Amino acid sequence: MYRYDSHDQTLVNERVAQFRDQMERYLAGRLSEEEFLPLRVQNGLYIQRYAPMLRIAIPYGMLASYQLRKLGDLARDYDRGYGHFTTRTNLQLNWPRLESVPDMLAELASVQMHAIQTSGNDIRNTTTDQFAGVAEDEEVDPRPWCELIRQWSTFHPEFAYLPRKFKIAVTGASEDRAAIQVHDVGLRLWRDAQGEVRVRVLAGGGLGRTPMIGEVVREDLPWQHLLTYLEALVRVYNLFGRRDNKFKARIKILVKALGVEEFRRRVDEEWAHLKDGPQTLTRESIERMASHFKDPERRPVSATAIAEIEALRSRERAFGRFMTNNVHAHKVPGYKAVTLSLKRREHSPGDVTWKQMHQVADLADEYSFGEIRVTHEQNLVLTDVPMDRLEALWRELETLGMANPTVGTLADLICCPGGDYCALANAKSIPVAQAIQERFEDLDFLYDLGPLDLNISGCMNACGHHHVGHIGILGVDKKGEEWYQISLGGTQGNAASLGKILGPSFSRDAVPDVIDTLLKVYVGERNDDETFLDTYRRIGLKPFKERVYA
8 A cells, every 4th residue: 555755744744733733723712713614624623513523534445454553542542432434435533622633633644644635625535446456347456546646636725725525536447336426526447458548537426415427528538647637627616616605516516507518628628728737647657656556465375275165155154144245256366355344233334443443453464464445335344365264254253243244235234423423414314224223134134135225314415325325314304303305216336326205204213114115115026136226227216105105
């Protein structure tokens, strides 16, 4: 993974010192709330419903074991002993003391981490596929390109105060696991017949109050021009994006208002001033960046060992379920990527204790070359596990409560912190998630349902990505009371779609029964081998609506 050079480290250290001074002046009353607000948000510091919240950047979801241990240290020493992994692969600490935040940032800097631009109207943390670098279907490893974007966008003087926040996602695989179609900018890396990297550029996607699927603005951008084209695109947004209404300030509104052809024309016009300029990428710059993401020295795994694991899979039911749901294909024979589930009823989805962070760091050192990935679905991944170590890893994960063989099922739901923490939320998300997990915990039933994404958001900001859930749940406010709106048919991936609202909203207590009815309609209507999404797309919303509101 990428290691800071002296310039990176100096920049982050100086930022910590700068913010420490700003915090001291604010606490002494020499900076007003209004003056302090833009300073704190660009260092990841929010004021939530009950306490400050620090959002820590995890660039493109990659962590070294020593970095995860440090996150555990921060949760133990400065918070309430746990952290929350988000759908943008960052970590949130929900209870730090305001005056402790500069010390926390200094500790992060000691392990090449920071909280820069995890909030504010700037370019946020770039995300990618959690299996980047090891996926079987990968054409281009997106990690070096993500790092280039991170370096280009961090402290970019022209983009420090955009009309609204700006999010970029990158994929280099045939299957989009980075949800690029619902980001402000989505990048799909591919190779032409000569083996040269090209980039498909989408713009204007996003969720929130006005969800939209991104439009293709450039089909085959040569790799050399990635940064200059991004610069032109964000400039157009910065120039013409709405600043008079924060609900209409995202780039998706601009693309929709102008139309994709006019938006493309304006980007090309701006790009003419930048193309072939000093930010044009060279092979040397790409090779230098790629050198940080070399494959580890993987030892061979014998055919006998692989056969023994497959035999155990058939013999041991619990292990077989784990293999089917939590173990993923790898580009190298004899190796697998393994998802560690962070979905347990006693915790909010994505929550992990400081002890578990330390324990997972130990597992990464023991089984996966000291590397961890954070997923969009609020889980963790060990990307390089030899197959002859899978049984030992599984037994350790069972002890930690992270071997739940439910990845990709209804129980692997996405959930934002909601009204339990967030000041913006209209309703609580966590109790709804826990009620659904309790209601549908029978593994045989979950497996019979097949792949099913259920996403929950506590407000229209859609941090739980409810719009792209096969079943989406949105918390809404009705005269000061919490209600929940259900949508169906959303999905991310190559065939991304936005869910359609089922009808009037429901009380919190009614939600598990509503989900149960929806599932019964699916089971009754499905054809052989049809998923929930397949059945929905074939029969439409009406049969579900009729049964739920009967």
